[in-house]
Amino acid sequence: MGAATQKQNVKTAAVRRTGRGTLMLRVVAAIGGxxxxxxxxxxxxxxxxxxxxxxxxxxxxxxxAMLGFFLYLALLLWSFTEASVWRVWxxxxxxxVIGVGLSYGLALSLVEY
Amino acid sequence: xxxxxxxxxxxxxxxxxxxxxxLCQQAHRKGVDPSACIPTAGGQRMRALCATLCLFTxxxxxxxxxxxxFGTVLWVxxxxxxxxxxxxxxxxxxxxxxxxxxxxxxxxxQVSHRT
Amino acid sequence: xxxxxxFRQSMSWLHTWAGVLLGSxxxxxxxxGSLSVFDREIDRWMQPGTRLAEPPPQVxxxxxxxxxxxxxxxxxxxxxxxxxxxxxxxxxxxxxxPQHGRVRRYINPHTGELIVDQGSWGGTRFIFxxxxxxxxxxxxxxxxxVGAAAMGMLVLLVSGVVAHRKLIAEFFTFRxxxxxxxxxxxxxxxTGVVVLPFHFMISxxxxxxxxxxxxxxxxxxxxxxxxxxxxLEGLGTYSRPPSGLSTDIASLDTMLAxxxxxxxxxxxxxxxxxxxxxxxxxxxxxxxxxxAHTQAxxxxxxxxxxxxxxxxxxxxxxxxxxxxxxxxxxxLHFIQFDHWTLRWLYFAGGLAGCVLIGSGLLxxxxxxxxxxxxxxxxxxxxxxxxxxxxxxxxxxATLTFFVANRLLPLDGPVTGNQRAVLEGWVFFLSWLxxxxxxxxxxxQAWRRQLQAVGGLAIACVLLNGLTTGDHLLHSLxxxxxxxxxxxxxxxxxxxxxxxxxxxxxxxxxxxxSNSPPEPEAQRHA
Numbered sequence: 001m002g003a004a005t006q007k008q009n010v011k012t013a014a015v016r017r018t019g020r021g022t023l024m025l026r027v028v029a030a031i032g033g034x035x036x037x038x039x040x041x042x043x044x045x046x047x048x049x050x051x052x053x054x055x056x057x058x059x060x061x062x063x064x065a066m067l068g069f070f071l072y073l074a075l076l077l078w079s080f081t082e083a084s085v086w087r088v089w090x091x092x093x094x095x096x097v098i099g100v101g102l103s104y105g106l107a108l109s110l111v112e113y
Numbered sequence: 114x115x116x117x118x119x120x121x122x123x124x125x126x127x128x129x130x131x132x133x134x135x136l137c138q139q140a141h142r143k144g145v146d147p148s149a150c151i152p153t154a155g156g157q158r159m160r161a162l163c164a165t166l167c168l169f170t171x172x173x174x175x176x177x178x179x180x181x182x183f184g185t186v187l188w189v190x191x192x193x194x195x196x197x198x199x200x201x202x203x204x205x206x207x208x209x210x211x212x213x214x215x216x217x218x219x220x221x222x223q224v225s226h227r228t
Numbered sequence: 229x230x231x232x233x234x235f236r237q238s239m240s241w242l243h244t245w246a247g248v249l250l251g252s253x254x255x256x257x258x259x260x261g262s263l264s265v266f267d268r269e270i271d272r273w274m275q276p277g278t279r280l281a282e283p284p285p286q287v288x289x290x291x292x293x294x295x296x297x298x299x300x301x302x303x304x305x306x307x308x309x310x311x312x313x314x315x316x317x318x319x320x321x322x323x324x325x326p327q328h329g330r331v332r333r334y335i336n337p338h339t340g341e342l343i344v345d346q347g348s349w350g351g352t353r354f355i356f357x358x359x360x361x362x363x364x365x366x367x368x369x370x371x372x373x374v375g376a377a378a379m380g381m382l383v384l385l386v387s388g389v390v391a392h393r394k395l396i397a398e399f400f401t402f403r404x405x406x407x408x409x410x411x412x413x414x415x416x417x418x419t420g421v422v423v424l425p426f427h428f429m430i431s432x433x434x435x436x437x438x439x440x441x442x443x444x445x446x447x448x449x450x451x452x453x454x455x456x457x458x459x460l461e462g463l464g465t466y467s468r469p470p471s472g473l474s475t476d477i478a479s480l481d482t483m484l485a486x487x488x489x490x491x492x493x494x495x496x497x498x499x500x501x502x503x504x505x506x507x508x509x510x511x512x513x514x515x516x517x518x519x520a521h522t523q524a525x526x527x528x529x530x531x532x533x534x535x536x537x538x539x540x541x542x543x544x545x546x547x548x549x550x551x552x553x554x555x556x557x558x559x560l561h562f563i564q565f566d567h568w569t570l571r572w573l574y575f576a577g578g579l580a581g582c583v584l585i586g587s588g589l590l591x592x593x594x595x596x597x598x599x600x601x602x603x604x605x606x607x608x609x610x611x612x613x614x615x616x617x618x619x620x621x622x623x624x625a626t627l628t629f630f631v632a633n634r635l636l637p638l639d640g641p642v643t644g645n646q647r648a649v650l651e652g653w654v655f656f657l658s659w660l661x662x663x664x665x666x667x668x669x670x671x672q673a674w675r676r677q678l679q680a681v682g683g684l685a686i687a688c689v690l691l692n693g694l695t696t697g698d699h700l701l702h703s704l705x706x707x708x709x710x711x712x713x714x715x716x717x718x719x720x721x722x723x724x725x726x727x728x729x730x731x732x733x734x735x736x737x738x739x740x741s742n743s744p745p746e747p748e749a750q751r752h753a
Binding site: 019023026038039040042043044046047050056057058059060061062063064065066068069072073076077080081082083084085103107110 | 230231232233235238239241242379382383386387432435436439440442443445446447448449450451452458461462548549550551553554557
């Protein structure tokens, strides 16, 4: 193996290491972050359906739980097609923050139910 | 008519529909009969239309005979079974579909293969 | 191929990786799911004592079941009684025993006598629970693994369709006579695209059944302190704590008749299928009666709860609209309805799913094997070993489960639930053995294990005839459809697997005679 090829192999190895790291970040984002985002937005949506939509509680729980699978599927697929891993993390975090924030906020209004 | 007969009829309607659609594709036409006629654009549309009609007739048959829930589920599954059977026919016994292809050619809409 | 570099390429990458990682698990779920379509027929085969004739149209629970319940489980907090049906021609009494765990006893609906404990969990309590929980009950780990696999299946279906460049052009294409990789890919594409509605529907509906388990945060958000309230409002599961005062049980038959009358007046056909008595001897005990769902796809949630002392109606429930959709999807997956054409189509769909997953795994290992051997990577070898284990290996495990059921004596040193546990051990130990075999002998693993399947399946049919006297001709003659069906399916399995094994060995022989003999080629024979 010539010196040039050896340098190429070292470079490929380094690229492969960072590539693997980025991949791990993406996988964690997709599976873990995607689920967290779905669960957070789902909880908030269920509360909104009851408070603003006047839906019965048990109905809202079941509707949102069923639709949650579609949202999670979409997030999973998007996480792997989006070019930048950081954008994936950013958008999922936004979703989680909105979901959790709304949930806490609306929880108080639900106390009388 | 008894339920099982309705299902069998629906299966064959779906099978016919998918056979017509497959015979719109050149690769399958060649597989069934290399010397068969080549359909015109109008002929292709006719075959596709017949296929769609067959599929919808099958659905109507099942809905009428077995109700909304069972009818729909049965139609979806029978359609898949029919499409799969057709693919296996094309793979192993393409000659069985020759009569259908000849009927399509006879019914018109073809370019003569001598041209 | 990498994620984030173009839509189709990302989907292709995702499809490959999700397939490689989840393929074996999905294969196990699809196989046990396909078997579960006929779980009650498997029960009849594995529990010969329950192979009774058609049950009488009306049964008296007071006369037939209550005496046994009071005798066997006087202190049990819950008695669950399943009424006989054509597929299950016996009365079922379930209760929790402090010593033996969850016990199921069968009662002859004609004579009222208790059937000898069959000591087997059969299809309904071994194969079916494996399908949705993998028998991993510690902290619901099994449920979550199956759920993750189901989500993965949805991802695989969508990414597979996107990555398939010639979807329309190759819609009906299957070329079995081309080279192996081409034929495998054709088969994978065919079973994937043409049976797509079934695969998507079955995966989604499976998830929807457990939607409350998979999204606990939603239930928590709306019912922060009272999950029992959710069960009451959503499913009609009424409950009240025991009072500590004792009482006698009112007539269950009267309650059944009342339930029937109420449902008929509401225009709902069909009678009850399940009666659940909670705290039977307590003043606050109650009896829940559920309406049968054999006439429609939807697994209705029509439930009536009666007071155990007076028989008065305490609570009525039927599903609200959205809950009804969830029950429809649940019913779509459970297929408890009375429709044999659909039942067989579901079975075929499940097997098509097995072919889909198996062909995908075979394609991947076939295309990576040479490269990984050169690069000394274990990826292809690992996936190949896991594929064999989850494919023929799992079938072998199932068949040894059946063989053990026929060979273990009913009145030996091990009876009841302990005997059932032993059958389970045979299943898992033989599965482990197939994995070891696949890891040790990669070259001949497929062929040898397929041959083993053939041999074991024939052994099962012979053992059934020898140990129960219901051999195939006998069961066909007397119209015992479940037993005959099982034996015929076993023979079909044997035939197809032995044929497949033969094809593999012929292909290997042809390959050997065509190419000049090298150590490499001989090792792969």
